[in-house]
Amino acid sequence: KCLAQSTDNHVIGFDINDQTVKYAHMHGIIDEIASNIQDASKRSDYIFLATPITQTIQLLHELDSFTYDQNVVISDVSSVKTSVIHVAESLSNQRIAFIGGHPMAGSHKKGIQAAKEHLFENAIYVLTPGSKCEERTVEVLKDVLKPTKSNFITLKPTEHDEMTAVVSHFPHLIASSLVHQAKKWEHTHDYIPKLAAGGFRDITRIASSNPDLWQDIFYHNRVKMSQLLQEWIDQMKDIKNLLERNDKTQLTSYLNQAKEYRDGLGEKKRGAIPSFYDLYVDIRDQTGAIASVAQLLATKDISITNIEILEIRQGITGVLRLSVASQEEQQESYHLLRENGYEIMIEQ
Numbered sequence: 001k002c003l004a005q006s007t008d009n010h011v012i013g014f015d016i017n018d019q020t021v022k023y024a025h026m027h028g029i030i031d032e033i034a035s036n037i038q039d040a041s042k043r044s045d046y047i048f049l050a051t052p053i054t055q056t057i058q059l060l061h062e063l064d065s066f067t068y069d070q071n072v073v074i075s076d077v078s079s080v081k082t083s084v085i086h087v088a089e090s091l092s093n094q095r096i097a098f099i100g101g102h103p104m105a106g107s108h109k110k111g112i113q114a115a116k117e118h119l120f121e122n123a124i125y126v127l128t129p130g131s132k133c134e135e136r137t138v139e140v141l142k143d144v145l146k147p148t149k150s151n152f153i154t155l156k157p158t159e160h161d162e163m164t165a166v167v168s169h170f171p172h173l174i175a176s177s178l179v180h181q182a183k184k185w186e187h188t189h190d191y192i193p194k195l196a197a198g199g200f201r202d203i204t205r206i207a208s209s210n211p212d213l214w215q216d217i218f219y220h221n222r223v224k225m226s227q228l229l230q231e232w233i234d235q236m237k238d239i240k241n242l243l244e245r246n247d248k249t250q251l252t253s254y255l256n257q258a259k260e261y262r263d264g265l266g267e268k269k270r271g272a273i274p275s276f277y278d279l280y281v282d283i284r285d286q287t288g289a290i291a292s293v294a295q296l297l298a299t300k301d302i303s304i305t306n307i308e309i310l311e312i313r314q315g316i317t318g319v320l321r322l323s324v325a326s327q328e329e330q331q332e333s334y335h336l337l338r339e340n341g342y343e344i345m346i347e348q
Ligand SMILES: NC(=O)C1=CN([C@@H]2O[C@H](COP(=O)(O)OP(=O)(O)OC[C@H]3O[C@@H](n4cnc5c(N)ncnc54)[C@H](O)[C@@H]3O)[C@@H](O)[C@H]2O)C=CC1
Pocket: 014, 015, 016, 017, 020, 050, 051, 052, 053, 055, 056, 059, 077, 078, 079, 080, 102, 103, 104, 105, 106, 107, 108, 109, 110, 111, 112, 210, 213, 217
């Protein structure tokens, strides 16, 4: 949406699903609906492929076969980069320059309805230029994507796939496996879903994502996934040993090291892992508290980038987790909410 609203751009959209492009047009995400991909491509300077990875690869072959009167920069948003770059490097069309892209932002929701104007704001946006791509073309692409307000980094596709395997793809598999385990144990204890509290919900949210998309991500990053799975199995074997030996010291140290590293992820200099500026507001038993908190922040022009109620129990709301875009806004929100009588905490 921010690209369409930027005055210099005219955004043409194409999707195999008519409803998707109609929705996009109606909501100002695109300026024009294309009737087919060839017509749209031949009139474009920049082409962004925002399709599942396997389809992105097929589309690259298709785009390679067209004749262009202009040079085109093609980019994508795929969560895995090596398989896409491999195909991009094999393209023969001299008009095409390919720069892989991966905005590290999104959610477990699928479809155009999940699109948000500010989705990529402050997010890490990885670029993986093809070997034939000139540096100045990368700079021009960054300029086109400037309205997203992302933070760009350039990585080698293999580096990208290894890092995303560690912090995104493999954790996804573990989240799904935890849900499977709970489901299995529900046969023994049918009360299990009611006991599934904040911690379980936090760690398994991503298991609610689109299964077709994630199967495709796992497939394209299968070598790294398999390596990490083996490492994890070995680690779990060691943990099983510690538990069975009742080695309290080692187990505490294992948990402690994880806590220290996890706490440090909030630090704002960590590079590839996006940082969040969270505030935790106690809203127990306060009817209308969410609206009042949001309104209070709005008076200071502070936008909430994410909001979640933690510790929901039957009919009782507990803690509201708010994310804002910067440390300054986090501090300002903290003082404002405290002055207005809210009990509030921020992670240091
Ligand atoms: N969901 C997320 O949070 C994130 C996803 N990604 C990447 O974005 C890409 C798309 O993922 P989502 O937006 O989640 O999927 P989605 O399922 O919401 O959207 C994919 C769209 O592609 C369309 N499509 C499929 N084949 C097509 C074709 N041959 N020609 C034209 N349109 C076609 C579908 O109709 C659909 O509208 C994937 O490569 C994924 O790895 C990257 C960052 C975050």
